[in-house]
Amino acid sequence: MELSDRVAGGGGMAGLREVATPFVADGPAGVAIRSSLKGLTGQDEKVLRLTGGLLGSLASRDLKARCAAGLDRGSDQWARRKRALTDQSSSRWAGSITKATHDQCALAQRGQLAYIQYLQAGIDMIARRLSLPVGAKGSKGSPGGYRSRKEWFAKSRRLRLLQDRLGRERADRDAGRVRVVRGGRKLLRNRHNLQATRLTEAQWRVRWEAERWFLQADGESGKRYGNETMRVSPDGEVSIRLPAPLAGLANAPHGRYALACRVGFRHRGQQWTDRIAANRAVAYRIHFDVERGRWYLTASWQIPPVRTVPLEAARSGGLIGVDTNADHLAAWRLDAHGNPVGEPRRFDYDLSGRAPYRDAQVRHALIRLLHWAKRHRLAIAIEDLDFQAEKTREKHGRRKRFRQLVSGMPVGRLRGRLVSMAAELGITVVAVDPAYTSRWGAQHWQRPLTTKTRKTTRHDAAAVAIGRRALGRPIRRRTQPPPPHRSDVVGHRTVQAASGIPEREETRPRIPGPRTRSIGAGRGAKAGDQCAHNRSGHTAEHEFCHQDSPRSVSRNGWSGGRRRPAGMD
Template sequence: MGVLREVVAPFVVPGPSGVAIRSSLKGLTGQDEAVLRLVGELLGSLASGDLKARCAAGLAHDGEQWAQRKRALTGKSSSRWAGSLTKATHDQWALARRGQLAHLHSLRAGVDTITHRLAQPIGTKGSKGAPGGYRSRREWFAKSRRLHVLEDRLEHEQADWEAGRVRVVRGGKKLARTRHHLEAAQLTETQWRLRWQVQRWFLQADGESGKRYGNETIRISPEGEVSIRLPAPLAYLANAPYGRYVLACRVRFRHRGEQWADRVAADRAVAYRLHYDTGRGRWYVTASWQIPPVQVVPLEAARAGGLAGVDLNADHLAVWRLDTHGNPVGEPRRFAYTLTGTAQHRDAQVRHALIRLLHWAACHGLALAIEDLDFAAEKTREKHGRRKRFRKLVSGLPVARLRARLVSMAAELGVTVVAVDPAYTSRWGAQHWQKPLTSKNRKATRHDAAAVAIGRRALGHPIRRRTAPPPHDRSDRAGHRTVQARPGSPGREGPRPRIPGPRTRSVPPGRGAKAGDQRAHNRSGHTAEHEPWHQGSLPLSF
């Protein structure tokens, strides 16, 4: 048996640090749409050139170069547009850098795994901690060739990382590759070209506290009037003073509209982004702002009234309520969703399941315990080999999206979220809880048992289920320790107490040779259980 890794202590997940809301721009005229397209194309070309300059600078980039880029963009647009462009470029380069590092780690993991398996004899079975050899000579040869490919890729990626080179595609690498597979994507060249151009537009401006309505570049009044500060080359299109263009439509934010109106009335910073949906043929505006950090509830307060353990699965959330002692209460709950169809449909399914879960938790005043999952290292092709279904299952789990949405939505409803280490929850839950929770009228699944294990870990209890006391007259009557003793209960792992009274044994209570040795009573593996028993010799005649 391998060495078990150390389990990280549970913690209360902090709330979100920002808010984003969206609304459609209805009632735009043809002139409005033409102006938005021109502004987006102009700023998009400036953003492409600025990103090229930033990538060329690499690791040698500093604050002085940033200032030079901003001064160069100011003459082609405005100082505030230049600030938004350079900030977006910096964020995009940093994101590409983090993705490059993650790719490096993935390549190293693949190279290490193949190298280890190639060194093993063919057909050797692996253990829990390390994989075995390959199953056939043919597979061994194919993997040896793949090892050379991965080593070559790793060498190039390592050189790029050390030199500070990143490869970024404005508009997305996936959409760029779709150009060569239009039939599979069910797109015409015209449709793809429109989508490509729209993804490369730039129409976003950072907020600025103290300025009118919280944004000087893209401004939305409390009445919903939208105006844009045009870049210098397009100033001739202005229909309002100071080089501004006012759209004919009015915007109304239905979600968090009151919060947005309060910020706008107080001239607090609000960032805006205008974008065009090619599928619906409609313009949208997204407003976002930072919120002060929410005071985190202490962990003991979250445990005070019990909580509900939540196990994330490919098609549902398995939930079970636990009391403060770690005992399952009531029946298990299941909140289903379907991860098929478009990205918008999958996201809607996740949101619908989460809102049902949160409303149920808020109705009972419960905190939620979830696993702090990260499947970044679990999707590798080399780790799971032929288990394609499992790799597809793990890759399809909406871990990051579900976690982000759960934290954001729980903060609005006042539900506390406790994150626990996911180590061994499914295995130990099935081992200790699946069978005891199964009855004639209820069949507990591994996911239900895992939810109980997650909840017990969040409460600070061990996952192991404590057995019930032995029946009367088989050990020491009802004097056995409690079934669910709290971790701080004195003597919960100590010897059984001495109980006076008559016994069927010849030794008085508490006077036996092993009266204080728990191993001699009901601990497996003790030497007393394996001692041979010899019957005394009987006389041949009486």
């Protein structure tokens, strides 16, 4: 599927939009590593559940207070909420809860704005199609009118429905109201459809409570091991500063509880050790996986922005163009001039199944692509795709499978993972505009790159187009000149004379010069002598004669089927 053209490309060839300039993608701004908490005792789990439940209830109250405040987002309102939480927990726990509430509300506001844009796009599309006559045909990238009066009437009702939703969302945004569900709206809705989710009420309740627990604390530079609330020592000991109501459960000085297990980080373990040894800030989060029945500890910290190389430096040695598709990544290596080198590569992944399986498939495909780029020391060019505003059914009509295909592509997550993983290997990622890459790639590169032993697909050709755009080269190739400019007035320069032409059997006139590759004037006295040819009854000037291929004969001015004297070479 040419998603980059159908979704991101815009209209037809008559009204091409301006293509954005390629740019080097910024590297990651943070790092997160995870390890399991093995060997927890029953008392440890009890303390974690009680602490998570207490802090989770405080986080819910703080979120409710923040949503009720509306447009009152000043520092005074934030300080009042923090003081109210400090009496029931501690100052540091209150700071972590209020910061998490702030981040969650900011995310909800961004989602609210995206939903408003989604509704407006659907309203504009329906209004345009309703204004067209019933049955009117559309063009490329622009659908026509609706097929029947029945469909027209149904869409007019949907238009009013979307307008009402848009009005409510805009009123909420103007009033500063956001709707957030701690634990997830999807899990909340599953409560009313337990049979479809294959869960009992007790199982759902365990998941719901685990998702609403709050066990995370921000780091503090200058404090011991970078975090005063949740501390992990270099030898792996994990200790938690308990809230005031649970201070009686402490088993360590200063109201702390130390877990019986030890934790270690295999991935980036040395970086984490160096950071806590210098007492630099490290944030921790403890969460419980209900399905596996395991506890996990996640450590995260900020890193300085990765210094990206200039775009010209990334182009210097060529790069690898990558086309993102629903089930694979199509890649082709290009040199600095934009010419494909070697054979195309395909990195498959399967996006069916559950989220952990899909995530593992994407990571496996990306690591194979990165290892290939690392081996050739090349940058990677990928499309800057964003399907968030293009998944509406109003834009793509009845093509339900196509809409599902677009919605299922993890373009944002894939690019984020690619940039993060490439930064670790020192590989540069160049993002390009996705407009018309598949269309022009298939039009100009699929057929020339197809051979008897290689079948070039549209996705392979799109990878070439993406790479050429990242290199600053034009995707579309030069068309052939008109026939009169390719030869002597449409015909070949050396056309054999017809049978009715006089003197066609006479000696061919000599035309010296490099065009016919003949010898110079005044040489080869036997050129016009019929005895010089290798024929029965005549002596030849040279014993060895050969017949040229049709291509060489035509190029050298000899008609097909005749023997050419060796002296004319």
